[in-house]
Amino acid sequence: MSKLWKALMWLALSLLGAGALAGIAFERGEKLTGTWFVVAAACTYLVAYRFYSAFLSAKVLALDNTRATPAERLDDGRDYVPTNKWVLMGHHFAAIAGPGPLVGPTLAAQFGYLPGTIWLIVGAVLGGCVQDFVVLFCSIRRDGKSLGQMAREEVSRRGGWIALVAVLAIMIILLAVVALVVVNALRDSPWGAFTLAMTIPIAMLMGLYMRFWRPGRVLEASAIGFVLVLAAVVAGKWVAADPAWAQVFTLQASVLAITIIIYGFAASALPVWLLLAPRDYLSAFIKIGVVLALAAGIIFVRPALQMPALSRFVDGTGPVFAGGIFPFCFITIACGAISGFHSLISSGTTPKMITREGHARLVGYGSMLMESFVGVMAMVAACSMTPGVYFAINSPAGIISQTPEAASAIINGWGFAFDPQTMHALAQQVGEKTLMNRVGGAPSLAVGMAQIFSGTIGGERLLGIWYHFAIMFEALFILTVLDAGTRVGRFMVQELLGHVWKPLGRTGWYPSILLTSGLIVAGWGYFLYQGVLDPLGGINSLWPLFGIANQLLAAVALVVTTTILLKMGRLRWVWVTLAPLAWLVTVTMTAAWQKIFDSSPRIGFLAQVRVLTEQLASGTLAPAQAAATERLIFNNRLDAIVAGVLAALVLVLLLEAAFEWYRILSGRAAPVLHEAPYMATRLAEGD
Amino acid sequence: MNFKFEISNLKLLWWWVRQMSGDAAYERYLESHHHVSRRGRGAQGPKPILTRQEFYLDTLKRRYSGVSRCC
Numbered sequence: 001m002s003k004l005w006k007a008l009m010w011l012a013l014s015l016l017g018a019g020a021l022a023g024i025a026f027e028r029g030e031k032l033t034g035t036w037f038v039v040a041a042a043c044t045y046l047v048a049y050r051f052y053s054a055f056l057s058a059k060v061l062a063l064d065n066t067r068a069t070p071a072e073r074l075d076d077g078r079d080y081v082p083t084n085k086w087v088l089m090g091h092h093f094a095a096i097a098g099p100g101p102l103v104g105p106t107l108a109a110q111f112g113y114l115p116g117t118i119w120l121i122v123g124a125v126l127g128g129c130v131q132d133f134v135v136l137f138c139s140i141r142r143d144g145k146s147l148g149q150m151a152r153e154e155v156s157r158r159g160g161w162i163a164l165v166a167v168l169a170i171m172i173i174l175l176a177v178v179a180l181v182v183v184n185a186l187r188d189s190p191w192g193a194f195t196l197a198m199t200i201p202i203a204m205l206m207g208l209y210m211r212f213w214r215p216g217r218v219l220e221a222s223a224i225g226f227v228l229v230l231a232a233v234v235a236g237k238w239v240a241a242d243p244a245w246a247q248v249f250t251l252q253a254s255v256l257a258i259t260i261i262i263y264g265f266a267a268s269a270l271p272v273w274l275l276l277a278p279r280d281y282l283s284a285f286i287k288i289g290v291v292l293a294l295a296a297g298i299i300f301v302r303p304a305l306q307m308p309a310l311s312r313f314v315d316g317t318g319p320v321f322a323g324g325i326f327p328f329c330f331i332t333i334a335c336g337a338i339s340g341f342h343s344l345i346s347s348g349t350t351p352k353m354i355t356r357e358g359h360a361r362l363v364g365y366g367s368m369l370m371e372s373f374v375g376v377m378a379m380v381a382a383c384s385m386t387p388g389v390y391f392a393i394n395s396p397a398g399i400i401s402q403t404p405e406a407a408s409a410i411i412n413g414w415g416f417a418f419d420p421q422t423m424h425a426l427a428q429q430v431g432e433k434t435l436m437n438r439v440g441g442a443p444s445l446a447v448g449m450a451q452i453f454s455g456t457i458g459g460e461r462l463l464g465i466w467y468h469f470a471i472m473f474e475a476l477f478i479l480t481v482l483d484a485g486t487r488v489g490r491f492m493v494q495e496l497l498g499h500v501w502k503p504l505g506r507t508g509w510y511p512s513i514l515l516t517s518g519l520i521v522a523g524w525g526y527f528l529y530q531g532v533l534d535p536l537g538g539i540n541s542l543w544p545l546f547g548i549a550n551q552l553l554a555a556v557a558l559v560v561t562t563t564i565l566l567k568m569g570r571l572r573w574v575w576v577t578l579a580p581l582a583w584l585v586t587v588t589m590t591a592a593w594q595k596i597f598d599s600s601p602r603i604g605f606l607a608q609v610r611v612l613t614e615q616l617a618s619g620t621l622a623p624a625q626a627a628a629t630e631r632l633i634f635n636n637r638l639d640a641i642v643a644g645v646l647a648a649l650v651l652v653l654l655l656e657a658a659f660e661w662y663r664i665l666s667g668r669a670a671p672v673l674h675e676a677p678y679m680a681t682r683l684a685e686g687d
Numbered sequence: 688m689n690f691k692f693e694i695s696n697l698k699l700l701w702w703w704v705r706q707m708s709g710d711a712a713y714e715r716y717l718e719s720h721h722h723v724s725r726r727g728r729g730a731q732g733p734k735p736i737l738t739r740q741e742f743y744l745d746t747l748k749r750r751y752s753g754v755s756r757c758c
Contacts, residue, residue, distance in 0.1 A: 211743070
């Protein structure tokens with residue numbers, strides 16, 4: 001293709017994307033279809049990948065394909081393995097894309113589709129993709145070192161500790177909040193609870209198959225598992241229809257929470273081959289399948305978006321979670337736009353498997369673009385249901401009450417048409433007693449997905465099957481995150497305690513395993529239980545806390561990368577990480593401040609404490625209520641402390657880094673990089 | 688676009704799925720082991736080759752000792 005044609009093609013693509021974005025932003029008359037979003041996102045991603053990531057590769061990082069990567073130099077066939085770039089991209093994408101990009105946009109849809117969509121696209125292109133890509137590059141140059149090790153070596157010793165504490169905190173809050181999502185999706189839902197319960201023996205069967213009968217035959221076992229899981233989804237309908245069985249699997253939220261806590265403890269102590277690994281294989285498969293199916297569904301069904309571009313809740317009074325667009329839209333959507341957690345994957349297994357430095361562009365920047373696309377699709381699915389139904393599902397009982405009839409006046413009062421009969425009919429169609437107050441995003445996303453899928457296959461007759469398939473899919477990989485996260489958390493605590501008393505650091509010593517697993521599970525279990533008891537639904541306090549923790553970890557990653565860029569003498573280009581860092585610090589510090597000190601009791605933890613204390617002091621509460629209120633007061637104080645400590649830690653790191661930057665720029669300290677020395681690659685050109 | 692082209696595309700997709708899922712990990716390990724031991728690994732000499740089952744368990748142990756899944 002001649003140069004001119006290429007230029008014209010990119011120009012056309014840019015214009016198409018800009019046109020679609022303008023259509024989304026300014027269309028107020030007719031309803032938009034999901035296609036607009038797919039086109040706007042895809043064109044922006046292509047242009048950003050072609051130009052911005054090329055600029056990052058060539059100018060900012062100066063990727064060097066003649067330099068041997070750790071995978072080549074240290075090739076041991078296990079940790080360090082040169083891997084085809086498309087395969088590695090699949091690995092990396094499967095690792096970074098969890099429930100976050102599905103749940104976050106669904107919750108942020110309460111502001112309308114516009115703020116979330118713009119943040120997903122712009123945040124990813126200029127922030128998230130850059131972070132993932134640059135951290136990956138830095139780790140490749142350092143034999144695949146972790147973010148914590150890089151923080152210690154390149155910023156300061158304290159930097160390493162701060163990264164470790166931030167990771168542990170985010171892990172605990174993340175696990176609590178995703179467990180809460182599962183609890184809200186499965187409480188009083190015999191069909192859903194049965195299906196998810198069945199995935200445990202199914203995963204174990206797969207585990208035995210891959211361990212003893214056909215070692216390592218992942219695809220065979222996954223195919224068997226997939227068929228069995230589908231059968232479990234279908235069988236769930238019969239279980240729910242049978243009064244005796246339905247009773248067994250109808251679990252209250254608190255019972256479900258305790259069950260999940262016990263399960264989490266057991267699962268983290270079981271050998272990985274039995275439960276965790278097989279379920280991980282299964283969920284990775286279903287995840288990629290569902291993402292592709294959702295894309296196809298949105299293109300073929302072309303669902304019309306029912307939610308307005310901007311809802312009345314941009315003022316901060318939203319029922320799903322309280323707080324204005326700034327800063328809360330930007331911490332609610334973390335995964336999908338920019339997520340600090342990714343920096344752990346980018347400095348984990350991926351850098352040890354990359355064959356050439358040049359591949360980091362596709363693997364680091366490209367995978368994150370795909371995750372952002374998943375987020376945009378989740379936004380389309382959430383906004384394609386009628387707003388009345390969306391708010392009925394996603395608002396806690398404390399705000400709209402428990403029955404459609406009672407909620408009707410409130411939701412209609414917000415200006416959204418809502419007919420209680422529609423809500424009853426929808427619950428019946430999907431095979432649930434009620435869909436009211438199922439906060440956490442998963443159920444409303446499942447309804448949105450089921451409506452799109454049933455528009456392609458099966459119509460309304462299969463709505464229940466699709467809904468429960470979607471719930472099973474979300475719950476399946478949330479449980480995987482729960483197991484894997486508890487395990488990693490356990491290793492971190494063992495490492496920490498190993499400094500205090502050596503035997504506690506031994507990962508294979510059973511008393512240490514039980515103690516540290518117990519500590520981690522108690523950590524997230526406490527926050528989970530607190531969320532279940534919260535009359536405002538738990539998501540209102542826990543999801544922002546998770547968002548703050550996650551974005552603060554992103555700030556840690558960007559501090560490390562900015563320092564490295566400065567040491568590399570790339571002062572001219574340092575804005576590529578410094579600008580997203582400045583934005584994230586502004587957003588998270590504002591959010592942390594508001595969550596702690598805001599005068600509205602739905603936003604500020606301390607204001608909530610004040611209101612509850614007044615209630616308690618009035619002496620009108622019954623003894624049981626008074627005890628519950630005391631617990632709520634304690635929990636709100638705890639949440640305030642967690643938010644404050646996280647923010648303070650990152651400020652300390654930022655100050656240390658700023659001091660280091662000053663020393664480098666003023667020439668007071670020679671910049672010392674801790675890169676592995678250059679070695680020329682021995683691979684042939686095409687490898 | 689002819690039939691042969693389609694087949695080679697399908698083969699490529701199947702290859703990608705096997706690599707991606709970890710189904711082909713053991714074959715890759717054998718290849719790489721062959722590679723590594725041919726190059727020689729210092730004084731330790733070539734490491735013993737793991738069986739398919741040993742390799743599978745070893746892979747899992749390594750994978751789940753670090754952050755393997757994200758939010």
